[in-house]
Amino acid sequence: MTTPADPEALVGGPLDALTTPCVVVDAPALEHNLRLLADYFATRHCKLRPHFKAHKCVELARRQLAAGSVTGITCAKLSEAEVLVEGGITDILIANEVVGAGKACRLADLARRATVRVAVDSAGNVEELDRAARSAGAVIGVLVEVDIGMNRCGVPPGRPTLTLASRVAEARNLRFDGLQGYEGHVVQQEDADARRRGALAAMALLMETKALLVGHGLAARIVSSGGTGTYDMTGNVDGVDEVQCGSYALMDACYKRIRPEFRVASFLLSTVVSSRGTKVVADVGTKGMGCEFGPPLVEGFPEAKVLYVADEHTPIENVRAEVGDRLRLIPSHGCTTHNLHRRMWVVRDGTVEAAWAVEGSGCLE
């Protein structure tokens, strides 16, 4: 991708000078969100391990660490961990399985330069990681992933987890650090009571499993779980050590519905490229905006009706605007939106304060 203009030249200038479509971060809203969650966990045993996958921006991860009440950073992919280490972050959990000999070598190499932990859910992968760590003279920290009801990755709770955890503990160059269980099947439930019940039921499975391991002499000193939807449910369960909240920092239209205490801190600035009557067409579509959870909201136009989202266009009814006017779109899904951009423009009081690189954009490996 070419970047014709020097981004630094736009810093200090007005929001309106930005070229669209682009991601704009509302600095006071972001600061509110970081403060709120750091304060929440300040006096609790459980701490935050903010999830990089939601924004993919190393500078934002640094702000999350600086806000306090944290254990480190969570990320989804090995290549994300690599950009985090490159960016000076020293304590990282890759909250997924890293599979394949080549990736195992890269992970072992990373473990020599930072505290890196990874999730596992199969014996073959445990052996693969141990072998790579041994070759590199490294020790990799491991959390066994437990399927606590999401039915995606993870071993079943109870005995199967004990068996795999024992394999990890026996592996010479792995360090058994504990358990990960993600209640992803409930984190976005709109009804807060149902979400709480679901989260607590999932945590009960995780805690029974932890007790089983402890009874067999396996100290699970880290139990990592949770997300933005459940931070005040999962995060208050005795025995949960850290929650992997990601979306709270920048938020999106979907999380706004269930987490009104956080402010929407990022939006897409777009330009009207076509206008007829009360129908306009915005200059961004699915290539710049994650729409997995529905069309975007149009700020300032509560009556706006998004007709559909095409690759490069979003036609919208019930908006009166001229060609060249700007629209602010709030995507339904922040994680996939930020992945589509290379830069975030941080704005305060209408002035561009900084251009943050989105180093994790496109980190799929």
Place this chain on the structure above:
Amino acid sequence: MTTPADPEALVGGPLDALTTPCVVVDAPALEHNLRLLADYFATRHCKLRPHFKAHKCVELARRQLAAGSVTGITCAKLSEAEVLVEGGITDILIANEVVGAGKACRLADLARRATVRVAVDSAGNVEELDRAARSAGAVIGVLVEVDIGMNRCGVPPGRPTLTLASRVAEARNLRFDGLQGYEGHVVQQEDADARRRGALAAMALLMETKALLVGHGLAARIVSSGGTGTYDMTGNVDGVDEVQCGSYALMDACYKRIRPEFRVASFLLSTVVSSRGTKVVADVGTKGMGCEFGPPLVEGFPEAKVLYVADEHTPIENVRAEVGDRLRLIPSHGCTTHNLHRRMWVVRDGTVEAAWAVEGSGCLE
């Protein structure tokens, strides 16, 4: 994004050595597709203007030009045109409106270095482009976009188009080159007869409008339209000069249903990261795969049932595979898939032949 391994080191090696998830191009299938469409238009008046937005790879655009029967390259965005010019492509149509003073300047600058045309649908934009072209001492070629039934961008057929075309013709530093009308509302209709009827009805509007302009002394020497779904419908209409096919080159699961004469020439190579019974989890989700038109197909597993596509995972039922095994996923939507990647691996007979950069990935401006 970091690229830990030198891509060139993998060229000449086996497909299996690639790190997942990644886009793999089947070279013989691509060549088949390029040949088929070039041959189709070789003896016709209408030619191809292949659409860059479908693959975003400059090297692939060069192959499309080399295959023949072409007028130039189509793209969707100004920033795509910039990477095309940088890559040595000299005749480009930006098939959308380019709006805003800053972009108009970039477009004018580009028009000094290559033959660049753009679509317009508003008088204000015509003035803006003319002003920028005058400042730059450039001439920008312009096609007036006509709304021939898609109800997205474009002016209505007939008089409104004549009015805007006259404005373009009067503008000192713009060159009125003709009309663009995209029958996007029919290109993916499964029923070929209905698609043909829709395309012909849309072209009738375009041709009446062209005749009106000619009657008023405005020669519309280029009429640009069509796509992969309608190339043999729209492309045979008397007066259509070029069709903007894009998906035919690499194809996807969706176009495969309506265009079986082309071969699926790209797939996502992924790795099984978790496996239990007949359920596996692939290491790619919506951050690496466009799912707007549904979940991906799993090659070699006709019974496979994709449970859902998450950000980083795709859980699939009815697949027996071990952790570490590779799966080939055929996404429903090629355009948005290729935009998510930085590189395509070209493979022939199981051997990696080349690593092509996807320069247009993330070109949203």
